[in-house]
Amino acid sequence: MGELKLMKGNEVIAEAAIRCGCDGYFGYPITPQSEVMETLMNNRPWETTGMVVLQAESETASVNMLYGGAATGKRVMTSSSSPGISLMTEGLSYLAGAELPCLILNVQRGGPGLGTIQPSQADYFQCVKGGGHGDYKLIVLAPSSVQEMHDFVELGFDLAFKYRNPAMILSDGAIGQMMEKVELAPQKARWTDEEIQEISGSWATTGKTKDRKQNVVTSLELDSEQMEQNNLKFQAKYQEIQKNEVRYEAIDCEDADYIFVAYGSSARICQKSMQIAREKGYKVGILRPITLFPFPTEQIAALADKVKGFLTVELNAGQMVEDVRLSVNGKKPVEHFGRMGGIIPSPSEVVTALEQKVIGG
Amino acid sequence: MAEITEALKNIIKPENIVSQKSSVLTNQTMHYCPGCSHGVIHKIIAEVINEMEIQEDTIGVAPVGCSVFAYNYIDIDWQEAAHGRAPALGTAINRLNPDKFVFTYQGDGDLAAIGTAETLHAVNRGENMVMVFVNNGIYGMTGGQMAPTTMQGQVTATTPYGRNIDLHGYPLKITEMLAQLPGACYVTRQSVETPAAVRKTKKAIRKAFENTKKKQGTSFVEVVSTCNSGWKMSPEASNNWMRDNMFPFYPIGDIKDGEKVNANDLPNVGK
Ligand SMILES: Cc1ncc(C[n+]2csc(CCOP(=O)(O)OP(=O)(O)O)c2C)c(N)n1
Ligand code: SF4
Ligand SMILES: [Mg+2]
Numbered sequence: 116m117g118e119l120k121l122m123k124g125n126e127v128i129a130e131a132a133i134r135c136g137c138d139g140y141f142g143y144p145i146t147p148q149s150e151v152m153e154t155l156m157n158n159r160p161w162e163t164t165g166m167v168v169l170q171a172e173s174e175t176a177s178v179n180m181l182y183g184g185a186a187t188g189k190r191v192m193t194s195s196s197s198p199g200i201s202l203m204t205e206g207l208s209y210l211a212g213a214e215l216p217c218l219i220l221n222v223q224r225g226g227p228g229l230g231t232i233q234p235s236q237a238d239y240f241q242c243v244k245g246g247g248h249g250d251y252k253l254i255v256l257a258p259s260s261v262q263e264m265h266d267f268v269e270l271g272f273d274l275a276f277k278y279r280n281p282a283m284i285l286s287d288g289a290i291g292q293m294m295e296k297v298e299l300a301p302q303k304a305r306w307t308d309e310e311i312q313e314i315s316g317s318w319a320t321t322g323k324t325k326d327r328k329q330n331v332v333t334s335l336e337l338d339s340e341q342m343e344q345n346n347l348k349f350q351a352k353y354q355e356i357q358k359n360e361v362r363y364e365a366i367d368c369e370d371a372d373y374i375f376v377a378y379g380s381s382a383r384i385c386q387k388s389m390q391i392a393r394e395k396g397y398k399v400g401i402l403r404p405i406t407l408f409p410f411p412t413e414q415i416a417a418l419a420d421k422v423k424g425f426l427t428v429e430l431n432a433g434q435m436v437e438d439v440r441l442s443v444n445g446k447k448p449v450e451h452f453g454r455m456g457g458i459i460p461s462p463s464e465v466v467t468a469l470e471q472k473v474i475g476g
Numbered sequence: 477m478a479e480i481t482e483a484l485k486n487i488i489k490p491e492n493i494v495s496q497k498s499s500v501l502t503n504q505t506m507h508y509c510p511g512c513s514h515g516v517i518h519k520i521i522a523e524v525i526n527e528m529e530i531q532e533d534t535i536g537v538a539p540v541g542c543s544v545f546a547y548n549y550i551d552i553d554w555q556e557a558a559h560g561r562a563p564a565l566g567t568a569i570n571r572l573n574p575d576k577f578v579f580t581y582q583g584d585g586d587l588a589a590i591g592t593a594e595t596l597h598a599v600n601r602g603e604n605m606v607m608v609f610v611n612n613g614i615y616g617m618t619g620g621q622m623a624p625t626t627m628q629g630q631v632t633a634t635t636p637y638g639r640n641i642d643l644h645g646y647p648l649k650i651t652e653m654l655a656q657l658p659g660a661c662y663v664t665r666q667s668v669e670t671p672a673a674v675r676k677t678k679k680a681i682r683k684a685f686e687n688t689k690k691k692q693g694t695s696f697v698e699v700v701s702t703c704n705s706g707w708k709m710s711p712e713a714s715n716n717w718m719r720d721n722m723f724p725f726y727p728i729g730d731i732k733d734g735e736k737v738n739a740n741d742l743p744n745v746g747k
Contacts, residue, residue: 139572167571172597176564179557179594183565186555187535189572209558320553320569322532322576331547333538333556 118299124264124291127299128194128220128284129154131268132166136305137218138189139167141180143199146232147288148222151194164305174199178206178219185215186332188311188319190272194220196288197238198229200246207281208247211349212334214318216275218268219253220284222291225430225457233457234288234380239434242285243407250346252353254282254360255407257378261295263405269300276314278356285407287430289380289459353408362405363414367393371400373473374418376439377428378404380459385428387462392469399469407435415442424448424473428465431455448473498522500531504548511711513701514543516668517610520678521579522550524685534577535569537562541583542616542703560591563598566605577688579606584623585615588650595654602659602693602736606684609651609696612703613722620706624648627721632706651698651731658737661692664730667700667723669715680730693736700726 122130128151132140142152152170160166167184171177177193184191195203200221210217221242225235240246243255254274256267267284275282306314311321323329336342364382367389368374375385382403392399402418404411419425424447427436436451443449452468454460500522508515525534531552538546540559547554557565562580570578580587587595587609599607614632615621621634625647629638639647655663662684666677677699684695700722702714709717 139568141568167568169567169571171564172593175561176567176594176597179561179564180568182557182561183537183555183568184572186565187569187573191568191572205558206561213556320535320555321573322535323551323553324532329547329551329553331554331556333547333554335544335556 116298117301120297120299121294122261122297123150123294124261124286125150125222126154127261127265127297128268129158130299131265132192133158133160133164134300134302135269135272136164136190136303137166137192137268137272138305139169139184139191140193141169141171141177141184141191142193142195143171143174143177145196145199147224147234147291148194148196148220151220164302166305174202175206178203178210181217181219182206182210182213182215185210185217186213186320188315188321190306192218192220192268194222196222196224197226197235200238200241204241204247207253208245208249208251209334210281211247211251211253212249213332214279215281215332216272216279217281218271218275218284219281220286223285223287225455231457232288234459235430235455235457236287236379236381237431237434237455238285239407239429239431242283243410251349252280252408254278254280254356256282256284257405257407258284258286258290259379259382259403261290261293261297264290265297265299274360278352280352280356285379287380288457357409360406361409361411361414363411364401364403364405365414366401366403368400368402368418370398372398372423373400373469374422374425375399375401375428375465375469376404376415376425376435377401378407378435381428381430384460384462384465388465388469391462392466395466397469397474410438410442412438412442415439416444419443419446422447425450426465426469426473427451428460429453430459498526500526500551502549502551506549507545508542509705511702511704511714512542513612513668513699514610516674517608517677517699517701518546518549520668520674520681521581521608523678524682525550525552527682528685530577530685533575534579535573537565537569537578537580539580539582539586540617541586543581543583543610544617546581560586560589561594562586563591563594563603563607567598567601567603570603570605574604577606577685578604579608579685581608582610583616584609584611584613584625588624588648592650595650596657599654599694599696600657600659604688604691604693606681606688607694607696608681609698610701611698611726612701612706614703614706616703616706620703620708624650625726627725647725649726651696654696655731660694660696660732661734661736662687662695663732664696665698665700665726665728667718667728669702669718698726700728
């Protein structure tokens with residue numbers, strides 16, 4: 116058993132980053148995730164592991180610092196919340212286009228615009244479908260507990276480097292701000308220069324030695340034939356990720372007639388809703404996607420053969436529901452229930468929605 | 477013929493070489509328009525890297541602009557940045573790899589318009605890197621639109637009646653502005669239109685890289701340049717136009733040469 120602590124979701128991100136041997140964090144304050152950088156600055160990891168922590172002048176700068184650092188083969192991360200992620204999307208597209216491994220945390224708040232600082236899941240389209248220009252995808256992990264906030268930092272880096280692709284932890288203000296017991300991983304050493312050479316030496320800008328050609332990190336390719344080839348290579352990679360990396364949690368789905376599909380804090384609410392629904396006699400299960408890209412399409416499709424209907428529960432006007440519908444492909448009704456503006460629905464509200472929209476419908 | 481070859485053999489000897497292509501320049505034919513300043517500035521940077529023997533330790537950051545392909549010509553490791561963001565990339569490269577020589581290479585649109593915030597804050601933090609700023613007073617790559625540094629009255633694709641200050645704002649002397657920042661140790665403005673000017677620019681760029689070696693902070697080298705295609709002038713006419721019109725407004729010479737501000741010389745409310 117590792118060290119146990121009671122911590123906020125945002126604080127644990129900082130702790131996990133230091134412990135997994137992250138090389139650098141670049142960020143800009145925004146509620147509800149400012150504790151990430153505050154905790155890092157408080158811990159002064161530059162004095163222990165040598166990790167660099169820098170407050171940038173904007174999210175535009177921090178995401179481009181991520182590019183600069185990632186392109187030297189280092190493990191770098193940033194964190195922000197919705198409006199800041201909007202500002203980063205140009206950079207995310209460049210990171211994906213240059214195939215740079217790195218980690219981005221989005222602690223979502225309600226929009227559009229300045230919106231609210233309260234929790235939301237309204238950035239699903241932006242983060243899961245791309246957000247920036249061009250055909251690209253981020254690997255997207257959706258934690259629903261403080262423990263998963265911790266675990267997904269290292270998992271995010273591992274996947275990012277495995278596929279040379281930016282990874283995102285798509286969280287929300289509720290998970291970021293809530294306190295829970297968490298088991299912390301032991302401290303790992305940062306990668307040495309030799310390890311970086313071994314892992315990323317074939318492409319990273321570590322300095323052109325006599326024995327190799329120059330390494331150039333770029334997303335530019337003006338030859339259309341070649342640019343199409345680059346895109347095909349990205350698509351093949353995304354298919355590989357879809358094949359290998361789907362993660363989800365199925366709760367009481369075996370005997371279920373109805374399925375809640377929910378991730379992050381919505382999945383937490385659904386656990387209580389499921390209990391209430393079962394007490395009322397409805398056989399309800401939960402399919403919680405842990406990876407949003409890759410999405411558990413096959414698992415949902417398999418459920419569609421057995422159950423009577425689905426309700427997606429999201430803190431938005433209906434975004435992930437589109438992916439659930441694509442997975443179910445018309446076989447069974449798929450309805451959406453969501454609250455917006457930072458409102459978190461009560462578990463019984465969700466059950467009422469199930470009764471009205473799916474069971475009664 | 478044979479006699480000429482014999483004669484040439486006597487001349488082509490290492491001890492007689494006065495100028496040769498730097499080994500840090502690749503053999504790739506440059507895509508720049510004839511007369512463009514970019515090529516000369518690349519050559520200078522390659523020579524400095526060669527002479528300082530830092531090819532293995534130098535990481536360049538290329539801009540979006542005509543010099544987006546700088547990485548095809550200077551044989552070092554490069555990162556290609558989004559438009560204007562090179563100083564943010566440079567910041568992280570430098571912070572995470574403090575023993576490397578980092579430089580950004582940027583045009584006036586890249587550095588002084590879309591990337592102004594990244595430029596200003598990188599210099600203000602005193603990032604230990606070199607910034608080479610190619611001021612040709614126009615957006616060369618996109619077909620000659622107005623740049624922040626376009627002169628009053630100058631005709632461009634987006635100022636077809638000449639830059640009108642009421643309509644388009646003032647030409648931006650960003651180099652003077654940056655010289656005010658405490659993180660800059662060396663700020664200079666040079667040009668490359670004559671052999672003498674090329675030599676001075678080379679000295680400036682060498683000094684900038686030497687500053688990096690000594691971890692002095694940010695060294696900023698502006699090169700007032702021509703864009704004969706964008707300006708729609710011959711290379712010679714461009715040089716004359718630059719001399720007559722740009723040099724009086726963007727005077728050549730050092731603006732700051734010293735050290736970044738010592739933290740002990742600033743009020744410190746934490747003491
Ligand atoms: C976000 C974004 N906006 C606009 C452009 C289009 N664009 C490419 S280069 C450029 C201006 C380049 O001018 P400058 O930096 O002065 O370089 P030069 O070509 O003159 O050397 C512009 C506007 C872009 N690539 N990206
Ligand atoms: S358009 Fe101007 S800046 Fe671009 S290569 Fe031609 S002369 Fe040089
Ligand atoms: Mg220009």
